[in-house]
Amino acid sequence: MNKNILVAPLNWGLGHATRCIPIIRELEKNGFTPIIASDGIALALLKKEFPHLTSLELPSYNIEYAKKGENFKWKLIKNSPKTINAILSEKQLVKKWIKEHDLKGIISDNRLGVHSKKVPSVFITHQLTVLSGKTTWISSKLHQFFINKFDECWVPDVNEIPNLTGKLGHLKNSNLNIRYIGVLSRLEKKVLEIKYDIMILLSGPEPQRSILEEKIIEEIQNAEETIVFIKGKVEKEQIKEQKGNVTFYNFMQSEELEKTFNESEMVLCRSGYTTVMDLCQLQKKAFFIPTPGQFEQEYLAKKYKREGLIPYAKQDKFSLDNLNSVPLYRGLPVMETEINWKQLLLLFECE
Known part of the structure; x- marks a missing residue:
């Protein structure tokens, strides 16, 4: 039986793409066929990591940094019409790809328009609260509005203390379907000689x-x-x-x-x-x-x-x-969390 899952990270630096690497690996281990979708260097990186997989191009959110840090927020606001157009375009593309590629599920890492009511859709983020200075409450509510359109929200952290995200990834009250999945890394600790x-x-x-x-x-x-x-x-x-x-x-x-x-x-x-x-x-x-x-x-x-x-x-x-x-300094705490992939991926087994 075909079990194609669309994996779509945001192209904002390399972080969203690299943390999707362990997800793609686990999908393959569990009998699914990942299809990669992104743009720019995020897509280029994943194509190098998984040359055997189908890859699709999504419209760019046109995220640019200002040369001066204090102008960063205004640069994002200025670019927001392009971002909104990209979100609307990716919604249309996803609708088309569900039929063309017989998708059984979607995993979106911070791509707001990559979801569907026709197949189980997951949103990955560590930012349930989106900090933006005095406008934090607006940016957070807006982000949560989009997250609510997905079936589940996977937060790559733990729900206990100590945790890694603090107030970014933990809300006092929420009606979102949040699952704390543990620390998500493509890398393993090995004892090697220091070079x-x-x-x-x-x-x-x-x-x-x-x-x-x-x-x-x-x-x-x-x-x-x-x-x-x-x-x-x-x-x-x-x-x-x-x-x-x-x-x-x-x-x-x-x-x-x-x-x-x-x-x-x-x-x-x-x-x-x-x-x-x-x-x-x-x-x-x-x-x-x-x-x-x-x-x-x-x-x-x-x-x-x-x-x-x-x-x-x-x-x-x-x-x-x-x-x-x-x-x-002590360094980050040891987080004793094994991600239960079989349980997480059950969402995509439902007919």
């Missing part, structure tokens, strides 16, 4: 990714540490470059990334939630530089520092000396 003192991992939309790349390259010019620098630029071919004690890569796929994480003493990266889950899974110490103006990353960075887990610095204030504080 790098520092692993630098970049991701996220432009221009902020490039701005941070330039700043860090300037900072590490005279560094004595052994460094591996993964730029987060998904291109046709992988490029490796050695400059002194720094090894540069444009991107890495899951297997190589897992190995590099395990071979690194500490990680310098954004405080994006997918990276947080990877660090939690691998039990690696880190230093965060949140994306300027992105409320969610700023909230998480402040939360973990306040709890004595991981230090952070604002992008314009960062210097390599900041990394000396990393050993003073």
